[in-house]
Amino acid sequence: xxGLFSISVSEARGLVAASTTIDxxxxxxxxxxxxxxxxxxxxxxxxxIAGEGYGDAVDTLCQIIEQVQPAxxxxxxxxxxxxxxxxxxxxxxxxxxxxxxxxxxxxxxxAAVHPYITAExxxxxxxxxxxxxxxxxxxxxxxxxxxxxxxIALGTATSYTVPHTNIKFNFGTGTLVTGDVVKVRTxxxxxxxxDITAAxxxxxxxxxxxxxxxxxxxxxxxxxxxxxTGLSAMRAAGKQCLCLFRTRLPDAETSxxxxxxxxxxxxxxxxxxxxxxxxxxxxxxLTDASTGRxxxxxxxxxxxxxxxxxxxxxxxxxxxxxxxxxxxxVNSSGTTVGHDEGVRGSSTGLxxxxxxNRFVCSMRLADQARxxxxxxxxxxxxxxxxxxxxxxxxxxxxxxxxxxxxxxxNTALGGIVRFxxxxxxxxxxxxxxSRLALQGVIYNALASRFRTVIQNASDASVDTGLxxxxxxxxxxxxxxxxxxxxxxxxxxxxxxxxxxxxxxxE
Numbered sequence: 001x002x003g004l005f006s007i008s009v010s011e012a013r014g015l016v017a018a019s020t021t022i023d024x025x026x027x028x029x030x031x032x033x034x035x036x037x038x039x040x041x042x043x044x045x046x047x048x049i050a051g052e053g054y055g056d057a058v059d060t061l062c063q064i065i066e067q068v069q070p071a072x073x074x075x076x077x078x079x080x081x082x083x084x085x086x087x088x089x090x091x092x093x094x095x096x097x098x099x100x101x102x103x104x105x106x107x108x109x110x111a112a113v114h115p116y117i118t119a120e121x122x123x124x125x126x127x128x129x130x131x132x133x134x135x136x137x138x139x140x141x142x143x144x145x146x147x148x149x150x151x152i153a154l155g156t157a158t159s160y161t162v163p164h165t166n167i168k169f170n171f172g173t174g175t176l177v178t179g180d181v182v183k184v185r186t187x188x189x190x191x192x193x194x195d196i197t198a199a200x201x202x203x204x205x206x207x208x209x210x211x212x213x214x215x216x217x218x219x220x221x222x223x224x225x226x227x228x229t230g231l232s233a234m235r236a237a238g239k240q241c242l243c244l245f246r247t248r249l250p251d252a253e254t255s256x257x258x259x260x261x262x263x264x265x266x267x268x269x270x271x272x273x274x275x276x277x278x279x280x281x282x283x284x285x286l287t288d289a290s291t292g293r294x295x296x297x298x299x300x301x302x303x304x305x306x307x308x309x310x311x312x313x314x315x316x317x318x319x320x321x322x323x324x325x326x327x328x329x330v331n332s333s334g335t336t337v338g339h340d341e342g343v344r345g346s347s348t349g350l351x352x353x354x355x356x357n358r359f360v361c362s363m364r365l366a367d368q369a370r371x372x373x374x375x376x377x378x379x380x381x382x383x384x385x386x387x388x389x390x391x392x393x394x395x396x397x398x399x400x401x402x403x404x405x406x407x408x409x410n411t412a413l414g415g416i417v418r419f420x421x422x423x424x425x426x427x428x429x430x431x432x433x434s435r436l437a438l439q440g441v442i443y444n445a446l447a448s449r450f451r452t453v454i455q456n457a458s459d460a461s462v463d464t465g466l467x468x469x470x471x472x473x474x475x476x477x478x479x480x481x482x483x484x485x486x487x488x489x490x491x492x493x494x495x496x497x498x499x500x501x502x503x504x505x506e
Contacts (some may be wrong), residue, residue, distance in 0.1 A: 030057025030216035063301035087189030091115035094185035104174030120144035200230025240399035281359035284338025323373035408445035413504035
């Protein structure tokens with residue numbers, strides 16, 4: 001199945017429901033200018049920046065919080081926190097582009113000062129002069145000249161560090177000429193595998209719960225394996241999360257084409273499988289919620305904001321929802337500058353499960369009423385071939401079902417669990433009354449909460465219905481009783497199987 005939308009009149013697609021608070025709570029994970037650690041939940045971008053500093057992950061945090069919507073659409077705020085990881089891979093610069101520069105001062109970047117952010121940094125001479133001799137006036141842009149900060153007096157300085165970015169330009173002896181522009185691309189720092197493992201270990205051990213973890217760095221399949229292990233640690237601590245991550249952008253330094261980038265990303269992740277993770281493989285011009293800058297970046301920040309915005313069973317940014325706000329695949333001249341997964345793009349296939357590619361991408365429609373609007377493709381997760389949980393909504397619903405089932409089941413443990421000890425070859429078993437009582441507690445919680453989300457909320461059979469409690473149990477030393485529960489919700493037309501284990505000391 002490709003990532004293009006189609007309509008089928010023969011398959012039920014699910015109904016509408018309200019979501020839970022935890023499902024929308026988001027922890028962004030990535031590098032920032034502040035020390036390693038977990039923040040509190042913020043509800044304003046200005047407070048988040050004041051507390052967490054600067055970096056791509058902070059920008060994503062603010063994008064999720066502020067939820068800047070299209071004109072005419074009410075804005076909302078969604079609480080989000082930041083886990084600042086170590087950045088063993090330092091921020092870096094590309095090659096200085098001084099094409100057309102006529103001044104004699106050699107402008108370089110300071111390789112010992114590592115950038116915080118992914119940017120297209122431009123330094124423009126507004127009023128020229130001789131270095132170390134006032135006056136010289138400059139302006140800078142972090143988004144490829146689309147927005148400038150002007151009126152900066154260089155004075156007698158021989159260097160300039162762009163505020164809040166750690167991007168530092170050095171000026172050699174000579175002149176800067178009015179109108180000259182020096183350009184350089186920067187890459188944000190990134191964690192390595194050990195940094196990721198440490199971050200997830202700390203997050204799993206913390207008192208913070210959340211429904212979404214957003215990893216903001218250039219993910220590879222090798223790093224994704226560390227994330228997968230980290231998500232397992234979180235589940236062991238009772239935290240059911242969906243992880244959103246982004247792929248790298250094409251390498252502009254080598255003029256990598258969209259098609260070559262497409263092939264490289266697909267090959268890297270072809271064998272990776274974890275249905276708790278969804279990879280975003282799109283880039284274009286993203287309008288930052290805090291600054292209004294239009295960065296050439298992945299749309300992960302906006303996509304994560306929209307996943308947090310919609311109810312758990314809904315597909316964000318599909319035509320039935322709305323176009324993707326704050327993101328475009330074309331520049332002001334109408335030239336395509338991003339990856340369009342649809343028929344109007346130069347390369348496709350990253351959102352095509354038939355090819356083994358299970359990414360979330362973006363696309364424009366061949367529709368005169370909304371030709372340049374951007375929509376998401378089918379929101380795949382990185383599922384294994386034998387899994388039925390294959391999309392972001394299915395994973396979010398499954399996570400929410402598991403949370404409620406465990407909470408309800410644990411509430412009942414001890415009070416209604418009675419069992420018969422093992423005898424010979426006969427294993428320990430719940431009494432039938434205890435089995436029915438435990439099943440009833442969990443079933444009632446799920447049927448009430450998810451009656452408009454799942455399609456078999458009325459099936460109360462203890463053996464074949466929504467909640468199935470096994471008769472046989474495991475009793476370990478000290479009477480530690482372990483009960484196996486199977487959840488079998490019908491979601492989006494398919495019966496799923498979710499295994500839950502409850503334990504109590506009897």
